[in-house]
Amino acid sequence: MTRKLDVGCAQLGPISRSDSRAEVVARLIALLEEGKERGCQLVVFPELALTTFFPRWWLDDQDEIDGFYERQMPSPETQPLFDRARELEVGFCIGYAELDESGPETRRFNTSILVGPDGRIIGKYRKVHLPGHSDQREDWDFQHLEKHYFDASDTGFPVWRAFGGILGMAICNDRRWPETYRVMGLQGVELVMIGYNTPIADPEVPHHDHLQSFHNHIVMQAGAYQNGTFVIAAAKCGQEEGSTMLGQSVIVAPTGEIVAQATSMGDELITARIDLDICADIKNYMFNFEMHRQPQHYGLIVERRGAVPPPLVDQGQG
């Protein structure tokens, strides 16, 4: 059996602080159209794909801050993307900053949505692993203020039956955490769609900067293999407002093999024809969870948030 799906991974080059939504949406539509031309049924865009990566700045003007968020989706500014998707019959996944005024308190999320080829929203995911810090760090060239600008996820990691398979979403830092893939793997996920914005410079551990690309790929390759799922990961990359962002967007097979990779630091579509049925080669054998997992020994993973080392009595003689 085969369940072939033609997918695109739409990497975005830099978006400047002054770029309008209309300008960005035009770039997204161009990539969607290229996707159609190349046979894609589904195109994955990056995290926070409608604006510059604003969590790099500590901002005081609430109006300016709110300007980076979407109050509705689609909005008049983003409607053309949904309309074009419907016309082309190409689905997409996209990340954006969400301002939610539906409840008693205004909430802000780092969100992604999955949109069907009919232009309707199939599912929404709100980022679980917000990286960085919530305080201002004045001695840093760039902040990483996601914990300041966004609220904690209330969605966890749902999956959806769509595009003939079982699909899930994750955002940026989520991809580094094995729990992300495992929680979706335990729901049978076959394709995880990820967007990311990863500055290469890490002010806390600058001597690891040269490892950013290696780390980016290895966590997704391991997560794909260990759960028998495809991964599509789209970067926003290049020189954005003076910060160098990692590219190397990839499509990863359930074997962990990279089957397509972007080579530019700009807008670039990479594609693959993937067969969702090959997930079973991993899910039924090496990572047959029902046969091999031993959850009775995994308790600490949910009982404990931080690491607790054993007491300071040396048990050995080393």
Added chain:
Amino acid sequence: MTRKLDVGCAQLGPISRSDSRAEVVARLIALLEEGKERGCQLVVFPELALTTFFPRWWLDDQDEIDGFYERQMPSPETQPLFDRARELEVGFCIGYAELDESGPETRRFNTSILVGPDGRIIGKYRKVHLPGHSDQREDWDFQHLEKHYFDASDTGFPVWRAFGGILGMAICNDRRWPETYRVMGLQGVELVMIGYNTPIADPEVPHHDHLQSFHNHIVMQAGAYQNGTFVIAAAKCGQEEGSTMLGQSVIVAPTGEIVAQATSMGDELITARIDLDICADIKNYMFNFEMHRQPQHYGLIVERRGAVPPPLVDQGQG
């Protein structure tokens, strides 16, 4: 600060069915002596390092089966290894088949122990993730009968303070599961010692045989990085009783980088001077569990053993 430790990873070439314990112990002692000569304080040996990998056969003769197990550790046959370790003041980790008659029922485990430089046992681990099957598969060239020959672990994944750090153990198939590293990571582990016996031929998914080495390394590199721990992984390898076993034993840094790798398919010692303090570069920042983990969204990892896909109602339109 630095906490330097000189470590050795002692890969073993094949052990035949007819090899005596004395012959194998002599090879282990030779590797331990080479370790001493090259400055090692700790040497890691493979899984089931005292015998051939007997779970490849369905055996009926219980006496022959029991001959692959150790009733005591050390025993008269293995005592010379412990004596030499004490004389050399070199600790070691070794895997063996354990026959436990201490309780009302005889139990059999795939076990590893950590031994101090004084020759005394510091800790014992019994394998959690037993791979393979428990039934006889007559059409296969080799079986993988660990679920037949071994009982389920009753140890989980403990860690010990020893050799100036926090050390844990895992065995073979354990290394593929992110839960293995995470449960130890949540106890602050800084060095995971792994032994493995990995046949290259997989009768269930033979078209993945060429990926054995890639998978072997990627799971350990990701596990090391995602928990900020060193990994030492020692293979039993080469042509053993007609089965080709994977080598490429490695020492992996907390960045996920391979810092030493075996290139032979025989007895070979690889070494590294590792600084346990560099674990903090990962543990305090990118994988600062206390700051970034979100266990409230990880429930399925312990609530569910096998994967449960969502209901078969197509939620999308793809």
